[in-house]
Amino acid sequence: MRKKKSPVSIIVLMIFFILLLVPIYWMINTSFKTNTEIQRSMTWVPQKFTTKNYTSIFISKLWQRSFLQTLEYVVLNVAIVLIAAVPAAYTFSRWKFKGHQHLFFWLLTNRMAPGAAFLVPMFTLFSVIGLFDTILAVALAHCLFNLPLAIWILEGFMRGIPRAIDETAFIDGYGFMKFFGKIFLPLIKQGIAVTAFFCFMFSWVELLLSRTLTAVGTKPITVSLTRSLGAGGWDWGLIAAAGVLTMIPGAVVVYFVRNYMVKGFAMGRV
Amino acid sequence: MKNKVLVLLLPSLLLMSISAFVPLMTVLNYSLHVLFSGSIPKYIGLENYVNALKDPAFLSSMGKQFLFCLEILLIEIPMGLALALLLPKRGIMIGPILVLLGIPLLIPWNVVGIIWRVFAREDIGALPVIFSKLGFFYNVSKVPAHAWWTIVIMDVWHWTPLVTLLCYAGLQAIPQEFYQAARVDSASKIATFRYITLPKLKYVLIIAVLLRCMDAFKIYDEPFILTAGGPGTSTELLSIFTSRQVIGGFNMGYSSAVSLIYFIVVLLLCYILYTVMTKIGEH
Numbered sequence: 093m094r095k096k097k098s099p100v101s102i103i104v105l106m107i108f109f110i111l112l113l114v115p116i117y118w119m120i121n122t123s124f125k126t127n128t129e130i131q132r133s134m135t136w137v138p139q140k141f142t143t144k145n146y147t148s149i150f151i152s153k154l155w156q157r158s159f160l161q162t163l164e165y166v167v168l169n170v171a172i173v174l175i176a177a178v179p180a181a182y183t184f185s186r187w188k189f190k191g192h193q194h195l196f197f198w199l200l201t202n203r204m205a206p207g208a209a210f211l212v213p214m215f216t217l218f219s220v221i222g223l224f225d226t227i228l229a230v231a232l233a234h235c236l237f238n239l240p241l242a243i244w245i246l247e248g249f250m251r252g253i254p255r256a257i258d259e260t261a262f263i264d265g266y267g268f269m270k271f272f273g274k275i276f277l278p279l280i281k282q283g284i285a286v287t288a289f290f291c292f293m294f295s296w297v298e299l300l301l302s303r304t305l306t307a308v309g310t311k312p313i314t315v316s317l318t319r320s321l322g323a324g325g326w327d328w329g330l331i332a333a334a335g336v337l338t339m340i341p342g343a344v345v346v347y348f349v350r351n352y353m354v355k356g357f358a359m360g361r362v
Numbered sequence: 363m364k365n366k367v368l369v370l371l372l373p374s375l376l377l378m379s380i381s382a383f384v385p386l387m388t389v390l391n392y393s394l395h396v397l398f399s400g401s402i403p404k405y406i407g408l409e410n411y412v413n414a415l416k417d418p419a420f421l422s423s424m425g426k427q428f429l430f431c432l433e434i435l436l437i438e439i440p441m442g443l444a445l446a447l448l449l450p451k452r453g454i455m456i457g458p459i460l461v462l463l464g465i466p467l468l469i470p471w472n473v474v475g476i477i478w479r480v481f482a483r484e485d486i487g488a489l490p491v492i493f494s495k496l497g498f499f500y501n502v503s504k505v506p507a508h509a510w511w512t513i514v515i516m517d518v519w520h521w522t523p524l525v526t527l528l529c530y531a532g533l534q535a536i537p538q539e540f541y542q543a544a545r546v547d548s549a550s551k552i553a554t555f556r557y558i559t560l561p562k563l564k565y566v567l568i569i570a571v572l573l574r575c576m577d578a579f580k581i582y583d584e585p586f587i588l589t590a591g592g593p594g595t596s597t598e599l600l601s602i603f604t605s606r607q608v609i610g611g612f613n614m615g616y617s618s619a620v621s622l623i624y625f626i627v628v629l630l631l632c633y634i635l636y637t638v639m640t641k642i643g644e645h
Contacts, residue, residue: 101448108445109462115481115519116465118488122480134491176373183370199374202382204576204628208605209621212614213388217380236381239374268366297470299583300605314470314583332480335473342468346461 116339123332130328145333155334158316161227163341165302165312166295168231173238173291174284181246182276186255196247203240207300210236215304225309230302231295238291245290249283289349296342313338392618403615410619419595420620423603424627430599431578431631434517438574439567441518442525447559449530463523475587478516482588502589506596509589513597516584521577525570532566533559568639572632579628600624 122130123145124138149155184196214233215224223229257279261271277284302312317334393410395403414420449459469477482489482502489512493500502512536559544554582601585591591598591606598606604624607617 105445105448109459112462112466112519112523114488115477116469118481119477122486130486134486134488136488172377176377179370180374183367187367189364189367195371199378201629202378204579204625204632205382205386206580206601206604206621206624206628208582208601208608209389209618209625210382210385211605211608212392212618213385214381216388217384232377233381235377239377239381243374293468296468299470299472314472317470317472317476328480328486331476335469335476338473339465339469343461343465346464346468 119332119335122328123336125329127327127329142329145329146337148330149333149337154311155313155316158311158313159337161310162296162313165227165230165234165310166292168227169234169238169295170288170291172231173235173242174288176235177239177242177246177287178277178284181243181250182272184243184247185250186258196243199240199243201240203237203244205236207236207298211300211304214301218305224305225307227310229305230310230312233301233305234295234298236301237298238294241294242287242291245287246280246283249280249286253279285349289345292345293342389618389621392614393622395615396613397615397618398613406615410613410616411623413616414619414623419598420603422595423598423600426598427579427600430514430517430581431575433514434521434578435571435574437514437518438522438525439571442522442570443529443563443567445522445526446529446533449526451534460527463527466520466523467527469520471583472587474516474520475584478512478519478584479588482512504593506593509593509597513585513588516588517578517581520584521574525574528566528570529563532563536562564639564642568636571635571639575635576628576632579624579631 121136121138124141124143125135126140126142126144129135129139184192218224218229218233223232253276257275258271261275266275297314299312299314303315306312306315313334317331317338394405394407396406396410397403450456466474479487481487484490484501484503489502490500499505500508502509540558540562541554544558549557580601581599582605585597585599586602589597591602601624604617604620607620608614
């Protein structure tokens, strides 16, 4: 039962997607230009096509390291968040205990905490416990906004799964861990995919905290970008190329979770 | 059961105490003192808060923040919903469309700033040239209004896809039977939208508004890279003002008070929005 879309709506959609892509195209375009061309005139296609900007990133140890370290702390963050959030969300979805509502609400409020407000104390805290300038520090700090979000999304998914399933499994003699691993987790795998996607995204794009908590040993990619922005001459071609490169992991992730995403969005709260 | 609850919640509580509770308490403690690095803190009660609320620069950035939040909500929510309604429900185009919509969401936020800076700068950007061809003058680093609207448009560009994705998923979840019933009753398109689609989308819309509101209040990287709050302080949103106080300011007590007021405002706003939106259409 498919309705044909009217041509007007197709045109509107196409205009939207074109507008969506123009700024991105402009950056890709800039990334293939030489700096003289960037500064001299506006051209929609590079006149002198060059991949110099990319090669200088690829051979640079600094950029390679930033890229890998960023992936490391993002993945670490997603892992930590999921390990902590799945049991917590299960608790919230299954039992009402004293202070249940308050605790849940308090967790959520941290999603709204402006990072700027937490800069100084986090810096002090991580310096004191000796984690400053490590991957783990950034991964832990990002729990501030990712953990509440994860619990929130997962709780929505888990609430949709009837409690009767738990009870039947326990009557059938499943232990808690076995029930969780064999029955419950497969049921909410879409929810986990959506959660992982959001945590990945928010950790990958964050700048303020990751910049404050790192110095020499760890260099988030977002920081390397901003640093090269500040460093004297503005190497626009290089910055554009680095920008293009940082978009790639995100696009890959979207591609893999796209099916889960819509189903997941629809089932859960987000 | 009590033990089980505790064990299952423990990892989350531990993590949150590191990343949220301890820092929050520290800020609270700082905010009640005069605190210069290297000198002995002096307790002054709520004086920092009183000073902050009298500070015209703080109040003006708060005003800008509210205006910004209002503007992007008024643009992004209707636009995102409209686009979601226009998207095809199924078919081979869905995959690519979803990926396209996801792209702006996954660009690191400062790269979003860089994209728009490269796009809008007067010396190397495409926007000024396009505008001047159309006969308009456009200069993002000189004219406050241009900087302001560029930031709003940048945010619309960046986040409307999220609203669209949320609404699209919400629409997919509405059972087709409702629409068939509506057709049997020969309900008008507008009536179908008003009495079936909108109520069913209510929770998705609440989520979209809340998420956008929270993040609009936290926005930092994009405007910072595009204009750094300039020209003058015309685009100095709350987060830029606050981190300027935290990083550049000398009195950590004062900047902590500013941070806490900022946090409380966000909390209150989200709470009010949530309460109001859940009430709407309950009858």
